[in-house]
Amino acid sequence: MTSTSTNLDYDETQAALFGMRQQDDRSKFLKALTGIKGFATGYPMGMVGAVVMLILVAMAVIPQLFTPLAVQKSSSIIGIHISDRFETPSWDFWFGTNALGRDMYGRLVYGARTAIMIGFGAVILAKLLSTVIGTVSAFFGGWVDNALQRVVEMVQAIPTLVFLILFVVMLEPRLPDIGPLSSDMLVILLVVAVHSGFVSSRTVRGVALSLREETYVEAAQALGASDSRIMLRHIVPNLIAYVIVSASLFVGAAVLLESSLSFLGYGVQPPAPSWGRELNEAREELARYPHLAFFPGLFIFATVWSFNMFGDALRDRLDPRLRGST
Amino acid sequence: MQRYIIRRVVLMIPTMLGTTFLVFAMMRLMPGDFTDFLGGDFGALDAETKALIQAEFGLDQNWATQYIGWIGDLLRGDFGVSVYSGRPISGDLLQRLPITLELGIFAMAINLIIGIPIGIISAVRQFSWYDYTGRAGAIALLAVPNFWIALLAISLAGKYALWAVPSPTYPGLFEDPIANLKFMAFPALLTGAAGAGYQMRFGRTAMLEVMRQDYIRTAWSKGLQERAVILKHGLRNALIPIVTVIGLFLPALIGGTVVIETIYSIPGMGRYFIHALNGRDLFIVQALAVIFTMVVIVSNFLVDIAYSILNPRIRYS
Numbered sequence: 001m002t003s004t005s006t007n008l009d010y011d012e013t014q015a016a017l018f019g020m021r022q023q024d025d026r027s028k029f030l031k032a033l034t035g036i037k038g039f040a041t042g043y044p045m046g047m048v049g050a051v052v053m054l055i056l057v058a059m060a061v062i063p064q065l066f067t068p069l070a071v072q073k074s075s076s077i078i079g080i081h082i083s084d085r086f087e088t089p090s091w092d093f094w095f096g097t098n099a100l101g102r103d104m105y106g107r108l109v110y111g112a113r114t115a116i117m118i119g120f121g122a123v124i125l126a127k128l129l130s131t132v133i134g135t136v137s138a139f140f141g142g143w144v145d146n147a148l149q150r151v152v153e154m155v156q157a158i159p160t161l162v163f164l165i166l167f168v169v170m171l172e173p174r175l176p177d178i179g180p181l182s183s184d185m186l187v188i189l190l191v192v193a194v195h196s197g198f199v200s201s202r203t204v205r206g207v208a209l210s211l212r213e214e215t216y217v218e219a220a221q222a223l224g225a226s227d228s229r230i231m232l233r234h235i236v237p238n239l240i241a242y243v244i245v246s247a248s249l250f251v252g253a254a255v256l257l258e259s260s261l262s263f264l265g266y267g268v269q270p271p272a273p274s275w276g277r278e279l280n281e282a283r284e285e286l287a288r289y290p291h292l293a294f295f296p297g298l299f300i301f302a303t304v305w306s307f308n309m310f311g312d313a314l315r316d317r318l319d320p321r322l323r324g325s326t
Numbered sequence: 327m328q329r330y331i332i333r334r335v336v337l338m339i340p341t342m343l344g345t346t347f348l349v350f351a352m353m354r355l356m357p358g359d360f361t362d363f364l365g366g367d368f369g370a371l372d373a374e375t376k377a378l379i380q381a382e383f384g385l386d387q388n389w390a391t392q393y394i395g396w397i398g399d400l401l402r403g404d405f406g407v408s409v410y411s412g413r414p415i416s417g418d419l420l421q422r423l424p425i426t427l428e429l430g431i432f433a434m435a436i437n438l439i440i441g442i443p444i445g446i447i448s449a450v451r452q453f454s455w456y457d458y459t460g461r462a463g464a465i466a467l468l469a470v471p472n473f474w475i476a477l478l479a480i481s482l483a484g485k486y487a488l489w490a491v492p493s494p495t496y497p498g499l500f501e502d503p504i505a506n507l508k509f510m511a512f513p514a515l516l517t518g519a520a521g522a523g524y525q526m527r528f529g530r531t532a533m534l535e536v537m538r539q540d541y542i543r544t545a546w547s548k549g550l551q552e553r554a555v556i557l558k559h560g561l562r563n564a565l566i567p568i569v570t571v572i573g574l575f576l577p578a579l580i581g582g583t584v585v586i587e588t589i590y591s592i593p594g595m596g597r598y599f600i601h602a603l604n605g606r607d608l609f610i611v612q613a614l615a616v617i618f619t620m621v622v623i624v625s626n627f628l629v630d631i632a633y634s635i636l637n638p639r640i641r642y643s
Binding site: 045150151153154156157158159160161162165166167169170173174252256259260263264276279282283286287290293294296297300301304305308309312 | 340341344345348349352355356357462465466468469470471473474475477478480481482576577578580581582584585588589599600603611615618619622623626
């Protein structure tokens with residue numbers, strides 16, 4: 001680089017700026033670290049939940065990390081291996097093998113991807129939907145509110161599992177496969193999201209109703225802001241904390257619904273690995289091989305538990321007023 | 327009060343119509359109908375025969391005629407017939423409804439018996455060991471899939487004969503009450519425990535909220551016994567939100583019976599529903615969905631009424 005005197009100035013400024021930014025980055029990192037430390041000391045169980053949660057997410061993203069070579073070599077998680085049927089847990093098959101000779105440990109690790117994909121997808125969609133419905137319903141009031149609330153009541157009146165099963169059966173063959181989501185996973189994701197979106201829009205509406213009465217909304221209206229601007233700039237940002245907390249608490253519920261559906265046979269279709277499905281298949285040989293039922297349930301439990309623990313602590317941290325509410 | 331009740335009843339009508347139409351439409355949009363299953367085992371039915379069978383059940387008419395006809399029948403108490411057996415559905419319902427009702431009532435009782443006292447103790451002794459154990463237990467209950475526990479219990483019972491293996495057939499409540507209770511106890515416990523976690527958490531929050539009120543401080547300072555403060559002044563006021571949770575729990579409870587009835591082979595409404603749906607026995611599915619929904623709507627109505635009795639401010643808003 002050629003540097004004249006003027007350039008030197010420039011370079012120095014750049015360097016100073018760069019150094020400052022670097023320092024800023026480091027202090028941000030330190031801040032985040034102390035934040036995590038504060039969270040861990042204040043909410044030890046929440047931290048345990050967060051660690052288990054991260055392990056499960058890592059399983060979903062890079063399952064290869066969790067299946068050692070011995071397991072990968074001994075048996076594949078898909079395909080039929082008649083000579084390896086119903087192995088009891090051993091060094092080669094940590095959790096044993098199922099009726100088709102598939103390694104259970106491997107299938108459960110890969111099942112994390114199914115559960116996490118559906119759980120996260122459903123939660124994101126559900127929260128978007130409930131925020132839109134709740135905000136629109138609260139902001140416009142009148143007939144819009146009335147019509148939306150009747151629909152919400154309808155969805156709420158049909159027992160959850162009955163609603164989900166009917167929609168899954170109706171929609172499943174009509175949906176395409178999208179990337180890693182096969183149509184059977186996609187349908188669960190959508191149906192769980194729509195159901196929860198409507199049901200939980202009720203509470204969002206309640207919060208948005210109180211926000212609508214705030215003076216800053218009145219001020220924005222007086223300044224001639226449009227409806228969409230008021231909703232997007234003044235109401236939704238103030239809902240975010242509430243939505244994040246309820247989202248973190250809903251992941252567990254979504255995973256539980258997915259495994260219930262799969263357990264009943266309406267969920268994830270074979271040969272894709274799913275914890276609920278695995279439990280369903282374990283029913284056939286329950287008397288002889290109870291370990292086939294033990295491990296999938298343990299994974300479901302660990303997932304739901306860790307997300308709930310983390311969500312609970314997060315709620316207490318972000319909004320102490322909500323402490324202990326469900 | 328009268329006006330409030332009338333308004334609530336009128337509001338139930340659009341919800342009822344909406345849900346019935348939703349279920350009605352879904353059954354007709356579902357891929358495959360019962361004629362496919364009828365023909366399935368013996369080679370496909372030809373289109374003419376299919377149309378003939380469908381016409382026999384009035385499925386060739388347009389949706390409006392079918393829907394209005396169905397609602398009319400429902401209002402007269404006629405649920406239609408099973409497309410397979412030709413038997414009127416009301417007869418089957420009479421057999422199955424009491425079984426699910428028994429399961430549901432036991433489950434609800436267990437839910438309240440576990441949930442409310444623990445929630446209250448947790449709130450009254452906040453930040454004590456009772457509280458921490460109670461809250462951890464509540465979160466564990468929320469996270470445990472009850473069908474998993476059911477499977478483990480069955481397998482352990484089978485392996486070690488720890489307690490009676492569920493009998494393959496359902497013993498009637500009135501023919502053999504003891505065998506019936508033995509049969510139902512564990513399924514009811516599992517169905518009820520699933521919601522007990524929510525009950526505990528709601529109960530705790532409600533009670534905490536109440537115990538911070540001024541009138542509780544007054545009750546303490548005028549020297550009342552702890553028992554009186556907690557039960558008479560605290561619990562009575564905490565009951566209002568607790569009653570609402572009972573209403574919210576119902577849709578989940580009915581879903582829970584579907585799963586538990588399937589595992590334990592209990593011949594109730596839930597298993598009937600799954601069985602009928604898998605065979606696309608559409609009139610049965612419609613009838614059951616209507617009954618489930620009715621149960622939820624009517625009990626929400628009752629909860630609202632109870633709520634307005636407990637809390638007079640609601641009536642005038």
